[in-house]
Every structure is written in structure tokens, then in C-alpha cells.
């Protein structure tokens with residue numbers, strides 16, 4: 001199978017599938033994302049490198065995991081309990097990597113998001129960072145800047161929602177404890193909780209739609225079978 005000019009061989013594909021199986025078999029409540037770095041060798045064949053384990057909603061992919069003669073392409077990671085759609089965090093890299101591949105536990109699918117434009121070299125990334133800070137944006141990196149401008153607010157909204165979710169989880173478990181101890185819970189508390197859930201779901205819906213919409217502008221989405 002080919003991803004742009006790169007070849008995705010069966011063994012790398014199997015490694016993706018195996019990590020997804022590992023995530024699916026993990027019974028823990030807060031199981032971590034699993035993954036690895038994706039590198040291209042001199043024949044443009046995609047290799048998997050490293051074996052990081054993250055948290056329930058994040059993972060660090062190390063660009064230095066590629067060997068000396070390999071090129072860093074991006075990473076693969078699993079999404080525990082959710083599907084294989086990319087998050088804002090997965091797509092905010094905007095050319096700093098070529099590939100973001102994701103295995104979703106819920107839909108049991110593997111998808112790769114391929115950056116449509118040129119992948120930035122480390123020299124380019126330095127210039128991009130300088131331009132970002134100084135405001136003097138080189139038109140050469142217009143696509144990258146546009147992409148960052150599009151995804152950055154979505155990334156912050158996503159982080160905000162993660163906080164809200166943590167708060168909700170805590171509230172739900174507190175209420176559960178009170179119930180278990182036969183302590184009366186005010187109906188108001190229940191109504192408030194359900195209101196916050198409704199607001200959360202609405203914000204998740206809006207965010208998901210925006211990510212899907214922006215994603216098409218900058219990335220080709222390919223399902224790995």
C-alpha cells in the first residue's frame with residue numbers, strides 16, 4: 001500500500017493493528033494511548049520505531065526515534081474508547097510531520113492523515129517559529145500558518161473540554177458515593193449535572209464538526225485496511 005510517495009509495508013501495518021488490539025484488550029479504566037514513531041528509510045519504506053505509552057488522551061511521539069539514515073514522518077497512536085478520527089491535537093502540527101496515523105478502539109479502524117503540502121525541514125521549522133513569534137510571516141509558509149491559525153483555537157477548545165470532562169467525572173463519582181451511603185441528593189444537583197452534560201455534548205459536537213471541516217483543507221484521509 002502507498003501513502004503518497006511512501007510505501008506502507010505489511011509489517012508496519014501489522015504493528016499498527018497489534019497496538020490497537022493491545023489497547024482493546026486493556027481492561028483498565030484510564031488505559032493509555034499506545035503508539036510509535038513513523039520513519040522512512042532510503043527506499044521510502046515506512047518503518048515503526050520506539051514503543052511509547054502515553055496517558056488516556058495523549059502520547060509523546062519522539063522524532064529522534066528514527067535511525068541515522070531515516071527520515072522522520074510522524075507517528076501512529078491508538079485512541080482508547082473513542083474512534084479513529086483525528087483530534088485537533090493530532091492535526092495542529094501543520095507540516096511539521098507528514099503523517100498522523102490513528103487506531104480507534106470504538107470503530108476498530110486505522111486512519112492516516114497525510115499532510116497535503118511539503119513536509120517542513122528542521123530549518124523550515126525554525127523559520128516558521130521565528131515568523132510566528134515576530135509576526136513577519138514568510139509567504140513560503142502560508143499553508144502552514146493558515147493551518148496553525150485554523151487548528152490552534154480548536155486545540156484550545158479541545159483542552160478546555162478535557163478539563164470539563166475531568167470535572168464532570170469527579171462530580172459523577174462524588175454523587176455516586178453519596179448515593180451509595182444513602183445520603184439525600186438535592187434534585188437541583190442532578191438537574192445541574194445534566195445541564196453541564198448537555199452543554200458538554202453540544203460543544204463536543206461543534207468541535208468535532210469543525211475539526212472534520214478544517215481537516216479536509218490540509219490533509220488527505222486514508223483508511224488502512
Ligand SMILES: [Zn+2]
Pocket residue numbers: 077079086087090102
Ligand atoms: Zn489522537
